[in-house]
Every structure is written in C-alpha cells, then in structure tokens.
Amino acid sequence: MNGWTLTATVALGAGVGATVWGVATGPLRRRVVAQNLSSALACPGLLLLAQGYGRPAYIDLALVLALLGPVGTLVFARLLADDLAEDPPHAWGVTFAVAGYGAVVVLVLCAVTGPGRAMVKLLVIGALLIGGNLVASRALSGGFARSRRG
Amino acid sequence: MDAQTALRGALEVLLWWAGLTVLWLVLISTVDTLEWVVGASAALVGALAARAARRAVGGR
Numbered sequence: 001m002n003g004w005t006l007t008a009t010v011a012l013g014a015g016v017g018a019t020v021w022g023v024a025t026g027p028l029r030r031r032v033v034a035q036n037l038s039s040a041l042a043c044p045g046l047l048l049l050a051q052g053y054g055r056p057a058y059i060d061l062a063l064v065l066a067l068l069g070p071v072g073t074l075v076f077a078r079l080l081a082d083d084l085a086e087d088p089p090h091a092w093g094v095t096f097a098v099a100g101y102g103a104v105v106v107l108v109l110c111a112v113t114g115p116g117r118a119m120v121k122l123l124v125i126g127a128l129l130i131g132g133n134l135v136a137s138r139a140l141s142g143g144f145a146r147s148r149r150g
Numbered sequence: 151m152d153a154q155t156a157l158r159g160a161l162e163v164l165l166w167w168a169g170l171t172v173l174w175l176v177l178i179s180t181v182d183t184l185e186w187v188v189g190a191s192a193a194l195v196g197a198l199a200a201r202a203a204r205r206a207v208g209g210r
Contacts, residue, residue: 055181056179060177063177117181117207121176121177124173
C-alpha cells in the first residue's frame with residue numbers, strides 16, 4: 001500500500017460507492033447522472049492503481065473506460081430521451097467537480113511520468129475522459145435536443 | 151468529381167492517416183518496424199472510414 005493505491009482506494013470506495021448508491025436510488029434524473037459519473041470516477045482510479053503497482057500496461061484499462069463510459073451514457077441518453085425531456089438533470093456542479101478531479105489526477109501523473117510518449121498517452125486519456133463526460137452530461141440534460149432530427 | 155474535389159479528399163484522408171498513425175504510436179508500449187507497418191495499415195483503413203463517416207454526417 002502506497003500513496004497512489006491509498007488515493008485510488010479512497011476515490012473508488014467513496015466516489016464509485018456514492019455513484020452506485022445514486023444509480024440504485026432516487027429519481028431518474030439523479031440515476032443517469034450518477035451512472036455517467038461512475039465511469040468518470042473509476043477511470044482516474046485505474047490510472048492511480050497503474051501508477052501505484054508500477055504496471056504501465058494497466059493504463060489501457062483506463063483508456064478503454066474513458067472511451068466506452070461516455071458512449072454508454074449516450075446510449076442511455078438516447079433510450080431515455082422522452083423521460084429525460086420531462087425532467088432533465090441539472091448537475092453541472094458535481095459534473096465539473098468530477099472532471100476537475102480527473103484533470104488533477106492526469107496532471108499529477110503527467111508530472112510524475114515526465115515528458116515522452118507515456119505522457120502524451122495520459123493526456124489523450126485525460127482529454128477523452130473529461131471531454132467525453134462533458135459531452136455525455138450535456139446530452140443527458142437535453143443540450144443536443146435541437147440536433148435530433150427525424 | 152473535379153480535380154479540386156479529388157485533391158481535397160486526398161488531403162483529408164492524408165491528414166486522418168497521419169493523425170491516426172501518431173495516435174497508434176503514442177498508445178503502444180514499444181515502437182519498432184512491425185508496429186509501424188501494422189499501425190500505418192490500420193490507420194489508413196481508419197482514415198478512409200473517418201472520411202466516409204464525416205461525409206455521411208455532413209450529408210454530402
């Protein structure tokens with residue numbers, strides 16, 4: 001157990017635990033937001049675990065999650081579009097807080113890794129993670145409703 | 151298709167190809183000749199698909 005794995009454990013336990021609770025209870029608008037945030041919280045946790053165990057190959061898990069998490073949210077946004085239009089979620093505060101947490105984790109890991117291909121890979125993962133989650137959050141709150149034609 | 155359209159299409163595929171090849175080389179662990187060949191081949195397929203997808207979305 002070192003600082004990386006400790007941080008990852010706390011983030012996964014408290015953050016992902018809270019999102020599991022959010023997904024399982026409450027109104028639909030809270031459940032979809034919690035589902036979106038669960039991948040945004042788990043991805044930095046995987047990055048921290050990869051650093052903590054000294055296994056750079058584990059970073060690929062975070063890459064896959066950063067790519068597929070927002071895609072999964074977009075599927076929910078599409079399937080539940082009618083229900084969400086009646087009661088759209090507005091959770092930008094917590095969304096930006098989680099995005100900021102992801103940015104801090106990626107930047108700290110970049111500083112530790114140093115310049116090179118590994119750092120570019122981390123930045124690509126960070127861009128996918130934060131950009132994907134902001135786009136997915138906007139889709140959930142009906143931000144792309146005007147582009148839904150036919 | 152006139153010459154200008156063909157040139158613009160070729161340029162777009164070339165840009166996608168370069169970008170996707172760089173992405174491949176960034177995401178792998180060790181860079182060697184085989185990875186260059188495989189990466190460039192996959193990136194070319196991806197570049198053609200990306201142009202086709204962009205045209206389909208753009209409605210042109």
